[in-house]
Amino acid sequence: MIALLNRHNRLLGKAHADLHVLAGSLAHAANHDALTDLPNRVLFREKLEVALQAFRQQGRDFAVLCLDLDRFKNVNDALGHEVGDYLLKVVADRLRGCLGTGDIAARLGGDEFAILQQPIESMESCAAQASRIVEELSAPYVIDGHEIVIGTSIGIAAAGNGIVTPDQLLKHADLALYEAKSQGRGTFRYFEPEMEVRLHARRILEVDLRRALAHDEFELFYQPQINIETEEISGFEALLRWHHPLRGMISPAEFIPIAEDIGLISPLGEWVLNQACAEASKWPRDMKVAVNLSPLQFRSRSLVQSVSGALARTGLSPDRLELEITESSLLQENEATLAVLYQLRRLGVRIAMDDFGTGYSSVGYLRGFPFDKIKIDQSFVRDIPSQADSFVIVQSIASLGAGLRMSTVAEGVETEDQFRQIRAAGCTEAQGYYFGRPKPARELVYTLKSAHCTT
Numbered sequence: 001m002i003a004l005l006n007r008h009n010r011l012l013g014k015a016h017a018d019l020h021v022l023a024g025s026l027a028h029a030a031n032h033d034a035l036t037d038l039p040n041r042v043l044f045r046e047k048l049e050v051a052l053q054a055f056r057q058q059g060r061d062f063a064v065l066c067l068d069l070d071r072f073k074n075v076n077d078a079l080g081h082e083v084g085d086y087l088l089k090v091v092a093d094r095l096r097g098c099l100g101t102g103d104i105a106a107r108l109g110g111d112e113f114a115i116l117q118q119p120i121e122s123m124e125s126c127a128a129q130a131s132r133i134v135e136e137l138s139a140p141y142v143i144d145g146h147e148i149v150i151g152t153s154i155g156i157a158a159a160g161n162g163i164v165t166p167d168q169l170l171k172h173a174d175l176a177l178y179e180a181k182s183q184g185r186g187t188f189r190y191f192e193p194e195m196e197v198r199l200h201a202r203r204i205l206e207v208d209l210r211r212a213l214a215h216d217e218f219e220l221f222y223q224p225q226i227n228i229e230t231e232e233i234s235g236f237e238a239l240l241r242w243h244h245p246l247r248g249m250i251s252p253a254e255f256i257p258i259a260e261d262i263g264l265i266s267p268l269g270e271w272v273l274n275q276a277c278a279e280a281s282k283w284p285r286d287m288k289v290a291v292n293l294s295p296l297q298f299r300s301r302s303l304v305q306s307v308s309g310a311l312a313r314t315g316l317s318p319d320r321l322e323l324e325i326t327e328s329s330l331l332q333e334n335e336a337t338l339a340v341l342y343q344l345r346r347l348g349v350r351i352a353m354d355d356f357g358t359g360y361s362s363v364g365y366l367r368g369f370p371f372d373k374i375k376i377d378q379s380f381v382r383d384i385p386s387q388a389d390s391f392v393i394v395q396s397i398a399s400l401g402a403g404l405r406m407s408t409v410a411e412g413v414e415t416e417d418q419f420r421q422i423r424a425a426g427c428t429e430a431q432g433y434y435f436g437r438p439k440p441a442r443e444l445v446y447t448l449k450s451a452h453c454t455t
Helices: 002-031 041-058 072-079 081-096 123-138 166-182 194-212 252-261 265-280 303-314 335-347 362-368 378-382 388-403 416-425 448-454
Strands: 063-070 104-109 112-117 141-143 146-148 151-158 188-190 218-227 232-244 248-250 288-292 321-325 350-356 373-376 407-410 429-431
Touching (some): 041 112, 063 166, 072 146, 081 112, 081 141, 081 146, 123 151, 218 265, 232 252, 265 288, 373 378, 388 407, 416 429
Parallel strands (some): 373 407, 407 429
Antiparallel strands (some): 218 232
16 A cells, blocks of 8 residues: 555656646746747846846846847748748857846847846947847858858847836837948947937828828939940939928938838839839930839839830830849849849840949859849949049959940949049940939930030
8 A cells, every 4th residue: 555655656746747847848938939949028028127126226237239130031032931940040049159147138029139238337338249249140151051141230228217117128229229220230229319209200201101102292303324435325314202292302312211111112113113114205216214123122023014014004115124223132142033034134124233343242143144234333433533443443344344245334423534534444334413413304305415504
């Protein structure tokens, strides 16, 4: 009997132990991210609450760093979610390596992460950690034979007397993160109260932007492109302008990123395409029109159909339409990307690579697809008179274009000296204020002599 009782007690003890282990496993699963095993948003908020209590009672300073990954969506789109998930695991491991003794890293969702840095001696220590994280996460990753380069932007918010909840602190760090991303990414920013004012202004602009297309507030301006050999206008680049009813003319640099963020870039890009083709169909028949494609627009499944539809509706000859794409549209080059390019080529339109020379693999893209035109970034043209190496770069690109039977356009030509040098470098076309500022279609002239007279 005693033996049976002992056996029963052993089994009961084991059952209790198993239940304890199971309960611990369930608790861990409820509070940790299944993919990276980092604390999740729920547990992170609890840790923030504890840190806030220590701050209020003991004055123990701490800070929150919010970050997300730059260009992560490109990895998922080009290489698939399996590679993307593995990349997130590696990112989590690199983050762990950046933590101090009392720090906690969490995955808040998607490609969003956060770090509770505690205690902190000064904001300089936050900056040092943020700089290290940017450096670590920007180093190349090799996954399934693919070299992947991403980056990160970081927002930093420190505990303060006005902070009473974890959500307030996370909101401030998010605002600082947004500021960092708007400043060019790959950097960090501290929260400042003015950021809330700017965010409110942006929200208003988002509402106005959604309304602008329906209320016919957009207009295309056109800047001439010059054939250097004949010194005559060969075509125009279409440039979008927004006439805001209260603020007047708003720069595309301000509203295009917002249009991309809120999903408006595709309908807006389609409007540009149709408007440019319609207006170009009224020009002299040897004049071409160049239209910029956003990277998001380029990845749209309906792009080819949109281009063919615009040509059919307007009657514009396909060889008079040039589509300009940037290197960022071609990140993670794959079969789908090339398929779109060749479908566009089969329509008869011309394809140009814009801002050539600013990316790390531009030359490789020229080998992968036969572009019709290379547009040399204006930063090289601007520096030609003062920096000899800029002339060498422009000359090399022009020579490369000639060897590949691609025309080369020098952008940003503003002076006679720049024009003389880009011609000496071997460029075939030029564009810039020296030849004429962008104008609406109703004010265009089609000869260079007339353009200079009306500039």
